[in-house]
Amino acid sequence: MSRSVLKLTAANVAKDLRLEWRSRDVFNSMLFFAVLVVVIFSFSFEPTSEESRRIAGGLFWVAFLFSAVVALNQSWARELRNGVLDAYRVSPSPAESLFLGKCLGNFIFVAALECLMVPLFVVFYNLTSAGPVWQLLIVFLLGTWALVVIGTFFAAMSIRTRNRELMLPLLLLPLSIPAVVNMVKATSNVLTADSSPVPQIKFLAVYCLVFTTVCFVLFETVLNAE
């Protein structure tokens, strides 16, 4: 990857962070949604500590997946306001830097949300991890990247459709199922220490590699499709 692509990627990330810092459109929507999921499930089930360890993986990733959908839609919507995406398209800047910048920006937003939400999960569900926490960290990094990379790609694809809020989940959710199943399994395996999460972690690593490459290669076509 050329140095100019990396520089432009950094410029895009910095711009997205600055826009988000000033508007807080993305983060507030995500946070609100994720908090609702945690609180509602907590009051609905009142799980014991043991039960919590078994269901927490599913809860984590459902909350983060749907919150990410909100973020992904918003992050592209701001590029459509005032037609800014056209300004990008008429510039000689490579499309890949926009894609990578968006992916990294969205990754930072979702990761920041996860950092805020994990303590809430711990409190509301009385969670303790039976397995090593560093394994959880790997699962969260790979899982978040997997969601963000295909989500950013499909959000760009659905951005010009009339029902983009509906279109994104329709495109994203079926394709993310293999990743989500492995994220949930890996998280539960670490929390309960019943079995090793390594096979799921390997799967997530391959999934991230394949989809990052495919989305990276195809993004320019998606960006310039009218």
Added chain:
Amino acid sequence: MLRGENGAGKSTLMRIIAGLSEPTHGSVQVFGRQSREALAQIGYMAHAPLVYDELSGIENLKFFAQLYGIVSEQPPQEALTRVGLDPKLTRRVGQYSQGMRQRLSLARAIFHSPPLLLLDEPFSNVDPQSAGHIAQLLAEMRSSGTTILLITHQLGLLSNIADEFLFLSAGQLVSRSPAPQVPA
């Protein structure tokens, strides 16, 4: 200067030249190259301002300058000054008046000194004084060798500096005349 009734295809033609849309048939060459290969040589101003509301004028231009490989702050500052905006203005674009947005949009199109400038209604929502200022700036750019293709319904502002009028109807070029012979 590109003229024609509403729906004649003026803006579509401009989008095709700018590389934003694909022509149904045929191809566009800009300075001997396909549009998408000559993007650095094109400045494009559309109906929409193509800037971020949450950033200030100079922040917007500095970001877009990076997309053109321009690191120095000087070109964005100069472009803002040329269109009559203060580069030190920290107010966000969302709080700008329509006229200021229009001028910022023009600054975004010219900061990299493109040899080809595509302007779609640059005088809409601009007060007469600012419109005169923009017209003068465009006249200077034309004199310094910039090719300007422009759509406007306010002929009076530029008819004395335009070289040629192109009249479009239903996507077809129906007449082409030197500036003084304005088609009815």
